[in-house]
Amino acid sequence: MHSFVQVGRIPFNQQIKNFESTLDQITDNLGADAVADAIAHCIFFVGMGSNDYLNNYLMPNYNTRNEYNGEQFSDLLVQQYSRQLTSLYNLGARKFVISGVGSIACIPSILAQNMLTRCSPDVDNLVNPFNNKVKAMVNTLNTNLPRSKFIYVDIYRMFMDIINNPRLYGFSVIDRGCCGIGRNSGQITCLPFQTPCSNRDQYVFWDAFHPTAAVNVMLARKAFSGNTDVVFPMNIQQLAALDLKAN
Template sequence: MAFYFRRLCYFPALLLVVIQLLHGVCGQLVVVEEPTYAPPPPLVVIEEPTSSPPPPLDVVNEPIFAPPPPLDVVNEPISAPPPPLNVAEEPLSAPPPPLHVVEEPISAPPPPLVKQDGNDAIVPALFVFGDSLIDNGNNNNIPSFAKANYFPYGIDFNGGPTGRFCNGLTMVDGIAQLLGLPLIPAYSEATGDQVLRGVNYASAAAGILPDTGGNFMGRIPFDQQIHNFQTTLDQMASKSGGPVAIADSVARGLFFIGMGSNDYLNNYLLPNFPTRNQFNAHQFGDLLVQHYANHLTRLYNLGGRKFIVAGLGRMGCIPSILAQGTDGKCSEEVNQLVLPFNTNVKTMISNLNQNLPDAKFIYLDITQMLEDIIANPAVYGNYQILS
């Protein structure tokens, strides 16, 4: 049994939960209990790698642009509640209403829920890093088997296939609209002033580890996506008066990161990769999160301060895994395999929040969200059940 939501390739409820989480991102940031002037202690998650430790990332040691000025919201009294978002005025305990986007005609994209003119956006920019779940065309012009710029992809998207692995909009498209931003362009297509409102660097088949997805040939791993973000910063600086001028915009921007699924599907679980012989499930989860923490710290050093990091869902229930079985049931072995990764990511986020001044990292519990949607589908509005 599967659920099909018109237009959005992810669940409308997930969009509402993200917006509710943004109370902690766009409001007062009070999660850093240490004084911001104290030097951060070393991250717990990057202690001793289970294999040989990854080489230090040169980019982390390079001087960054100018450090962003302190966020005004950090200086507000801790007791002051964050202002409510326009798009989530209902109590958090109330079941989310159906999104307007699923009730619009399929032929036209849904209107934004927040005005897109000038300063009406909740955040100045959205920067997206990830894989095929949120790729919007970065693989179109590279030699790769992981492409979606042909039908039936995009059958509900105004303009047809774009490179989104989806019939219509993706999760981050919906988030951008709810934040009052335009659809965020792919890095491969972003031009002119578009980069000032954000860029999507996600690439199908990409992973946290650089070798992940090699079976698809071309893809853009996480470290290369971060390198592309550095290029964007140079472009933004040239359009807005230099690195100091863009520092505040980058610091107030939202970074959405969804990585890790391909490190299992297109690395650990494939017989032509050595990782399964080198690491057990817990060791591999440790290795992934060590690299993950380094990459996220690198984004922090480049000016990012507000991050949403998505965990992995029940990957034993996805079509490619179901197709390998004979009974049509989810693979509990695969579901259990990714649990150490999610556990480690939660610990990593806690450490980053404690040790990186002014940073705010939020964990998006995809597993819990999907399980609730499956258990209570009628609560989430307009849906169809496909047998």
């Protein structure tokens, strides 16, 4: 028998508190001005939302779906998201990369539950309002928070292009995970010591939920140097070149 330590997710609010605590410690050693200048040059990557749907709203043992319809839930998430990003700004962050939620209609976990069709558009009908509101939030934050720049990475658009044109990108398996158990290798996700597929670079999905490294590399390259159809109002390379002062 093997025993495993179950590590829970750290909520974003707690992550921000941890960051603030770390900043306090660094400031004691380096001084406030030096730390503020360094933080202003850092790029903060934040990707939120998928777990709020997959591990909350869509779970039958949560009451969230009875309390909020899709629009109300996306409003709630984005209102909190905006406050959290503003907190990071108030701690000195100036350059932000905000990642939208990719399509979850076609992930192996959803496919395993939905045997009639390949994908479940109802799931993405929940995600799309959230993504649209995050885009609007990015525009608002760029207007309201001086000496900062927020950019939005349209993961959904990039990912759907891969799903719809897999061979163009070098993929041959789009409907099951490289590592997992059951229908579509998506009923139980990849377990410790389980042997994955031997040709993972040909798979879009690594496990029941997550894309493979090959997909992530493609997404990252487009986010870094892509055009405004996938990352706006500028790409990460352009964001890195901006000189945004802390004060």
